[in-house]
Amino acid sequence: MFLSEQYQLIDFGQGRKLERFGEYLVDRPCPAAERQRRASAPLWTAVAGRYETQSDGRDGWTAPLRLPPTWTIRHGTFAFELRPTPFGHLGVFPEQAENWDWIAGRLRSQPAACKALNLFAYTGGATLAAAAAGAHVVHVDAARNVVAWARRNAALSGLGDAPIRWISEDARLFVRRELRRGARYDAVILDPPSYGHGPKGQAWKIEHHLEPLLADCRELLRGGLGLVLLTCHTPGFALDDLRQLLARTCVQERPGRIEAKVLNIQSSAGQSLPSGMVVRAGC
16 A cells, blocks of 8 residues: 555545645545544645535636646655646546555566556556566556556656557457457456547447456456456446456456455545455466
């Protein structure tokens, strides 16, 4: 997980969460934050940035916004450039740090360089973890500007020359093209959104498209290590649903090796905030 001076969940409740990224306090919406807040009101008001519904009915960062255009936090040797986006994101999802450590641990223990495919790869935390562990990585995200952001993170982390292919493409189209080429991977990492669009407007709906994508990924994993990591933040999916989905698509041969768990972030007061789910399988 992140060291407290890099990231800390200060408090959460009443549909919002109060976080510190480096030296900056941020207040953002969080549907999972259902309980009462514990921190005092002055702390919640002393933020550098608040993302909420504005007077015109649109969501955005409300003034005064005291966040800089960009700043950096670290997780181990990895550096992440942060910036306030129009969607309320900052460029990193802290609950994913546990998964980065899992990926690095599995790949680092292998005697030879592995091939890893990171789909819906965002700003590249899993890509950095795999590359630092010695893997050859293919990083795929539909948004060209986000791929460029991930490349900056790699350079900031001393991995600018690592064997990483940076691809701006629809995940499903890229996987199908890799299958036609006969490509094979040792690890596939997926963090799909609930809804989205590819670079050419290809629609993505997780309830319709995730299962066939996982079935295709199974073919990419034939003959390799068979590492799979799937995270999900979509309401309506249960943890056991994800476990069974992975079992019947990617890991039919050995479904018992699947680990499924809720991703939690611990607040500074020791309270757990559910932050999505992960199912992962591997040696």
